[in-house]
Amino acid sequence: MNVGIGLPTTIPGTTGEVLVEWARKADAGPFSTLAVLDRVAYHSFDPFMALAAAAAVTRRVRLATMVVVAPLRNTVLLAKEAASLDALSGGRFTLGLAVGARGEDYKIAGVDQRGRGRRLSEQLEQVRGLWEDGRIAPPPDGRPGPPLLVGGSSGEALARMARYADGYAHGGGPARAFASAAAKARAAWLDAGRPGTPALWGMAYFALGAGTSESGANYLRHYYAFTGPFAEKVAAANLTSADAVIDFLRGYRDAGCDELILFPTLSASDQVDQLADIVS
Amino acid sequence: MKAVVVGGGPAGLYFALLAKKANPSDQVTVIERNPPDATFGWGVVFSEETLGALRDADFESYDEISTSFARWNAIDIYFRNSRIRSRGHVFTGISRKVLLNILQRRARQLGVDLVFGQEIGDLASLREADLLVGADGINGRVRQAYAEVFRPTQVVHPTKYVWFGTNLALDAFTFIFRRNQDGLFQVHAYPFDARTSTFIVECGEETWRRAGLDQASERDSIAYCEELFGEELNSRRLLSNRSLWVNFVTLRAETWHHENVVLLGDAAHTAHFSIGSGTKLAMEDAIALVDALRRHGQLEAALTDYEMDRQPVVERFQAAALESSRYFEDVSRYERFDPQPFAFNLLTRSGRISYVNLTLRDPAFVRSVDAWYAAAATGSANGAGRLAPPPMFAPLRLGELRLANRVTAAITGEDTARNGSPDEGHLRQLLSAAETGAAMVLTEMTAVSPDGRVTSGSTGLYTGEHAEVWGRIVAAVHERAGARIALSLGHAGRRGSMRPRREGIDRPLRQGGWTVRSASPIAYTPHGQVPRAMDDGEMRKVIRQFTEAAELAGGGGFDLLELNLAHGYLLASFLSPLSNQRTDEYGGSLANRMRFPLAVVDAVRSRWKGPLAVKLSASDWMPAGFSLDDAVTVAAALKQHGCNLIHAVMGQNVAEARPDYGRMFGVPAADRVRNEAEIPTLATGNITTTDEVNTILAAGRADLCLLD
Numbered sequence: 001m002n003v004g005i006g007l008p009t010t011i012p013g014t015t016g017e018v019l020v021e022w023a024r025k026a027d028a029g030p031f032s033t034l035a036v037l038d039r040v041a042y043h044s045f046d047p048f049m050a051l052a053a054a055a056a057v058t059r060r061v062r063l064a065t066m067v068v069v070a071p072l073r074n075t076v077l078l079a080k081e082a083a084s085l086d087a088l089s090g091g092r093f094t095l096g097l098a099v100g101a102r103g104e105d106y107k108i109a110g111v112d113q114r115g116r117g118r119r120l121s122e123q124l125e126q127v128r129g130l131w132e133d134g135r136i137a138p139p140p141d142g143r144p145g146p147p148l149l150v151g152g153s154s155g156e157a158l159a160r161m162a163r164y165a166d167g168y169a170h171g172g173g174p175a176r177a178f179a180s181a182a183a184k185a186r187a188a189w190l191d192a193g194r195p196g197t198p199a200l201w202g203m204a205y206f207a208l209g210a211g212t213s214e215s216g217a218n219y220l221r222h223y224y225a226f227t228g229p230f231a232e233k234v235a236a237a238n239l240t241s242a243d244a245v246i247d248f249l250r251g252y253r254d255a256g257c258d259e260l261i262l263f264p265t266l267s268a269s270d271q272v273d274q275l276a277d278i279v280s
Numbered sequence: 281m282k283a284v285v286v287g288g289g290p291a292g293l294y295f296a297l298l299a300k301k302a303n304p305s306d307q308v309t310v311i312e313r314n315p316p317d318a319t320f321g322w323g324v325v326f327s328e329e330t331l332g333a334l335r336d337a338d339f340e341s342y343d344e345i346s347t348s349f350a351r352w353n354a355i356d357i358y359f360r361n362s363r364i365r366s367r368g369h370v371f372t373g374i375s376r377k378v379l380l381n382i383l384q385r386r387a388r389q390l391g392v393d394l395v396f397g398q399e400i401g402d403l404a405s406l407r408e409a410d411l412l413v414g415a416d417g418i419n420g421r422v423r424q425a426y427a428e429v430f431r432p433t434q435v436v437h438p439t440k441y442v443w444f445g446t447n448l449a450l451d452a453f454t455f456i457f458r459r460n461q462d463g464l465f466q467v468h469a470y471p472f473d474a475r476t477s478t479f480i481v482e483c484g485e486e487t488w489r490r491a492g493l494d495q496a497s498e499r500d501s502i503a504y505c506e507e508l509f510g511e512e513l514n515s516r517r518l519l520s521n522r523s524l525w526v527n528f529v530t531l532r533a534e535t536w537h538h539e540n541v542v543l544l545g546d547a548a549h550t551a552h553f554s555i556g557s558g559t560k561l562a563m564e565d566a567i568a569l570v571d572a573l574r575r576h577g578q579l580e581a582a583l584t585d586y587e588m589d590r591q592p593v594v595e596r597f598q599a600a601a602l603e604s605s606r607y608f609e610d611v612s613r614y615e616r617f618d619p620q621p622f623a624f625n626l627l628t629r630s631g632r633i634s635y636v637n638l639t640l641r642d643p644a645f646v647r648s649v650d651a652w653y654a655a656a657a658t659g660s661a662n663g664a665g666r667l668a669p670p671p672m673f674a675p676l677r678l679g680e681l682r683l684a685n686r687v688t689a690a691i692t693g694e695d696t697a698r699n700g701s702p703d704e705g706h707l708r709q710l711l712s713a714a715e716t717g718a719a720m721v722l723t724e725m726t727a728v729s730p731d732g733r734v735t736s737g738s739t740g741l742y743t744g745e746h747a748e749v750w751g752r753i754v755a756a757v758h759e760r761a762g763a764r765i766a767l768s769l770g771h772a773g774r775r776g777s778m779r780p781r782r783e784g785i786d787r788p789l790r791q792g793g794w795t796v797r798s799a800s801p802i803a804y805t806p807h808g809q810v811p812r813a814m815d816d817g818e819m820r821k822v823i824r825q826f827t828e829a830a831e832l833a834g835g836g837g838f839d840l841l842e843l844n845l846a847h848g849y850l851l852a853s854f855l856s857p858l859s860n861q862r863t864d865e866y867g868g869s870l871a872n873r874m875r876f877p878l879a880v881v882d883a884v885r886s887r888w889k890g891p892l893a894v895k896l897s898a899s900d901w902m903p904a905g906f907s908l909d910d911a912v913t914v915a916a917a918l919k920q921h922g923c924n925l926i927h928a929v930m931g932q933n934v935a936e937a938r939p940d941y942g943r944m945f946g947v948p949a950a951d952r953v954r955n956e957a958e959i960p961t962l963a964t965g966n967i968t969t970t971d972e973v974n975t976i977l978a979a980g981r982a983d984l985c986l987l988d
Binding site: 121122126128155158163164184185191192194196229230235 | 534535538581693783784786790806807901930931937938941965966988
């Protein structure tokens with residue numbers, strides 16, 4: 001199992017300088033991937049912009065969106081941004097897409113939330129087609145485009161993943177929940193008659209170091225406030241010690257996870273160092 | 281801390297006494313609307329695990345409880361004039377009244393303030409306590425008061441049941457199935473002390489009305505049930521205790537706490553009585569809540585922890601209870617079973633006990649099931665006796681074809697065929713599928729014509745060259761792997777002219793595509809090609825293509841022929857009302873929608889002498905789409921038309937459906953088709969272990985399994 005790290009693009013107070021520094025450290029560390037979340041109606045950085053900045057200061061680490069809320073975006077521009085980022089980074093990019101869960105993001109973007117699943121299906125087909133056409137961006141050299149992940153827990157989302165994507169982006173939870181979702185993702189893939197197997201990506205949050213757990217939890221409460229009582233559960237699941245991280249990694253590895261991304265809940269760049277110590 | 285508990289049932293009392301014990305300086309009050317000795321219901325059941333948890337939580341009450349228990353380890357199943365007994369299931373039961381008395385005494389002894397016969401007034405004033413615990417049952421006021429936060433949902437189950445007692449001392453958990461002139465009734469009964477048993481009677485609503493029980497008084501209901509079950513009751517009486525016929529309600533809530541309010545037991549969740557876990561879950565909730573309060577200084581953290589600990593456990597029980605309740609709702613489907621498979625199916629109904637679990641609990645019972653299965657499979661009277669293999673290794677006869685075991689292996693097409701001709705890759709895939717030990721391998725869907733292909737790389741069987749290559753593959757599978765080989769034959773319809781599936785599914789070819797056809801001109805995906813509706817001439821042509829391919833398959837030596845009426849391909853597009861909007865005799869009613877697919881089946885049947893299977897999408901997974909009921913009707917018609925096996929799959933008739941890819945997701949369809957249309961079925965869909973295969977087969981839910 002590969003282990004990646006998130007960029008703190010959604011943590012209020014994070015500066016551009018911090019993001020660049022963070023990316024440099026991640027590239028030098030044991031991480032396979034540097035990933036970003038996506039949110040519109042929030043004090044957060046645009047995911048493609050942030051990864052483009054990261055691409056400029058890294059050479060090795062892969063870059064991923066986990067995940068971008070596709071129905072909020074113009075499909076052609078989305079395909080172009082993703083293909084551009086892939087070209088800028090020398091083919092290091094993985095595009096994760098989903099419908100997202102936040103009504104306020106749809107509201108502020110002026111997009112109707114109804115029919116978002118169908119819209120995502122259409123977008124996935126279009127994005128792949130546009131990349132293959134090679135008319136709207138630097139063509140991916142010899143590949144069909146960057147790898148595509150689809151997130152979401154419903155049967156519809158899994159069918160969409162099996163039909164159009166290369167892998168599945170799970171939304172977080174204990175290893176047991178991941179294992180159950182992974183089994184369903186594999187079943188959906190097989191049922192669709194798709195050759196091969198889906199790549200299985202997982203995610204979790206962490207805050208390391210003395211006295212960090214409360215501010216990490218507060219950030220998660222704020223970030224997930226839209227879910228109501230569920231926010232407390234996300235906050236309580238934050239990984240706040242080396243033991244907790246190691247335990248979690250083992251659980252995910254045994255559950256068949258291919259790539260696990262650990263997202264920060266504080267933006268101090270020593271978080272990268274502390275996680276690097278544990279992961280290596 | 282000052283805690284107020286609303287409700288003096290097992291959950292509330294147990295929480296109160298554990299909380300007070302953990303922190304004697306706390307002030308804990310229980311408010312109960314009824315007097316201390318009023319109780320409804322008879323006995324409750326616990327498992328060994330629960331007993332362990334009770335012992336660890338409070339030894340004093342555990343000690344008293346355990347001396348009042350009835351213990352047993354058998355399950356008796358009365359079905360069709362026979363009794364099957366399965367052992368090794370450890371249960372304990374206790375009178376609900378005795379349990380409450382023990383908990384009340386222990387709570388008082390520890391200094392809990394118990395207030396009986398008092399309705400709660402204003403909840404706001406109760407919330408002045410540090411913690412308000414809602415343990416007031418399924419109709420609890422505490423949950424209702426904050427419903428907008430807890431967001432409860434309630435599902436009413438369709439059957440009627442009534443909760444009696446009887447002074448008959450049973451020595452086993454007892455299920456009785458009895459049909460009379462009004463319909464089928466079932467009993468769930470278990471002892472709870474040396475003299476008394478709980479006796480729950482359940483039936484479908486129609487049966488209940490036919491029996492006049494909707495009009496009956498409590499006394500009349502008792503008289504009816506005493507007569508119906510006179511033999512098993514051995515002339516003992518049924519006892520009532522406000523015993524009314526009701527429907528079970530499954531309650532779920534999104535969250536169980538809000539600020540300083542928390543829900544416990546039935547106030548937060550219920551699970552169908554047929555897995556007997558209500559009191560167990562309630563008391564385990566109480567233990568978890570007290571543990572969480574001890575672990576965390578902060579109330580919010582403790583209540584979140586409690587919920588995170590308990591919700592997954594409860595959800596698992598609710599899922600099992602739902603399976604179990606559905607079994608009892610549909611049990612008439614299994615009335616024609618012999619007692620052994622009937623019993624095995626009952627014991628494995630909730631998905632929590634499998635073939636392997638049952639083998640550990642009761643090896644003799646599983647041996648008798650294996651022997652029955654082997655005897656039925658081989659047609660010999662005594663089967664293989666004590667050395668009968670597990671059901672997976674029993675042979676299956678389909679017409680003239682004999683399969684050595686019950687597993688079929690299918691391959692996923694790699695779309696490497698050229699002009700429909702299979703290659704070395706196909707042979708390799710089929711051989712390696714056969715090497716798993718499966719008795720039969722199934723090809724990918726092979727087209728009856730060039731425009732019947734899914735992709736430009738799909739296999740076909742429409743030229744002499746195809747027949748020759750397939751013939752070599754069949755011979756190699758027979759000779760080198762010793763397996764049987766089935767040809768899956770189909771026409772892609774509107775899902776044709778697509779790119780190779782490694783690039784994604786249902787992505788139209790950019791070059792070299794062809795015109796696609798379907799029942800109606802509706803594209804499969806938004807950017808897909810709009811198909812041409814089939815006209816009479818094209819239907820005749822497709823029928824001819826199927827029969828020609830069937831003849832080639834016969835010449836090629838295939839052992840079984842499967843026709844594809846599934847997954848939105850051409851023939852399935854006629855079956856589903858979502859893809860068939862024709863106004864001629866091939867559209868509208870199900871009989872009309874079946875007309876063309878059945879014509880194809882008839883034509884093939886007349887030319888193909890071997891066993892014929894049909895792969896059928898048993899549901900569109902969409903409201904107003906093709907349903908499981910429709911699948912049973914179609915399967916019965918297919919049987920009439922000479923089909924020998926239904927390969928039951930789910931969905932894909934329309935691209936945007938609402939699938940469920942859970943464990944063994946296609947098995948309910950295989951089960952319904954097999955046992956309602958009475959035709960053998962091949963079950964598929966996330967079946968990943970041999971234990972699952974043996975469980976499905978022994979329970980009579982399918983005859984063959986496709987192991988993923």
